Amino acid sequence: MKVYGHPGSIYTRMVLATLAEKGHEAEFVLVDLPTGAHKLPEHLARHPFGVVPAFEDNDGFSLYESQAIIRYLDRKLEGPSLVPSQPRACAVMEQSISVGLNYFAPNAFKVIWEKFLKQFMGGGVVDEAVVMAGRQGMEKVFALIDPTLARQPFLAGDAVSLADVTWMPFMAYLFPAGEEDTVARYKNVAAWWERTSSRPAWRKVTGE
Numbered sequence: 719m720k721v722y723g724h725p726g727s728i729y730t731r732m733v734l735a736t737l738a739e740k741g742h743e744a745e746f747v748l749v750d751l752p753t754g755a756h757k758l759p760e761h762l763a764r765h766p767f768g769v770v771p772a773f774e775d776n777d778g779f780s781l782y783e784s785q786a787i788i789r790y791l792d793r794k795l796e797g798p799s800l801v802p803s804q805p806r807a808c809a810v811m812e813q814s815i816s817v818g819l820n821y822f823a824p825n826a827f828k829v830i831w832e833k834f835l836k837q838f839m840g841g842g843v844v845d846e847a848v849v850m851a852g853r854q855g856m857e858k859v860f861a862l863i864d865p866t867l868a869r870q871p872f873l874a875g876d877a878v879s880l881a882d883v884t885w886m887p888f889m890a891y892l893f894p895a896g897e898e899d900t901v902a903r904y905k906n907v908a909a910w911w912e913r914t915s916s917r918p919a920w921r922k923v924t925g926e
């Protein structure tokens with residue numbers, strides 16, 4: 719199996735975290751985002767929208783889009799299931815993934831971009847209005863999930879799932895972006911982050 723991506727890429731990390739939680743490895747093929755390798759014909763053949771990650775199984779079966787890849791890996795590989803088997807629990811996981819991708823991620827990314835990534839991509843002054851808007855949107859989501867995380871250790875219940883795998887790569891960049899105080903205001907979110915980010919699987923993803 720091959721994963722085409724970049725080790726710092728949020729969406730690539732969802733795939734790497736899934737593999738690590740399942741206890742599997744894949745060949746990692748670097749697509750060097752800073753040099754624009756993702757826009758070359760070679761990569762466009764793997765991903766028509768020219769982003770990472772892309773995936774190829776041993777028999778040549780290929781996929782793009784992280785959500786499709788992580789579901790495929792979960793179903794195909796042996797190891798702990800990352801999708802609850804009961805219909806309601808599974809729907810709750812999907813709801814959490816959807817909240818993560820549609821309401822948390824765009825807001826978190828505004829803050830991550832302004833306060834962390836922008837400096838590596840040609841600089842420019844931090845737009846405080848964008849940071850404020852992003853932080854506000856993010857806090858609305860944290861306020862929603864904090865009581866849930868008081869009752870259960872992981873986003874979808876008692877076990878780590880694809881929901882945690884989807885949220886974690888965004889969460890991780892809030893810290894180099896200097897948002898630890900924002901996270902700390904939601905003590906159950908902070909405890910969840912401590913719990914999930916100290917897992918060997920996540921440490922493997924970040925190379926710690």
Ligand SMILES: N[C@@H](CCC(=O)N[C@@H](CS)C(=O)NCC(=O)O)C(=O)O
Nearest residue numbers: 727728729730769770771783784785
């Ligand atoms: N919907 C895609 C999003 C992938 C994505 O946005 N990847 C980023 C890296 S985290 C990327 O390749 N960005 C390069 C670009 O947009 O030019 C997925 O879930 O896989």
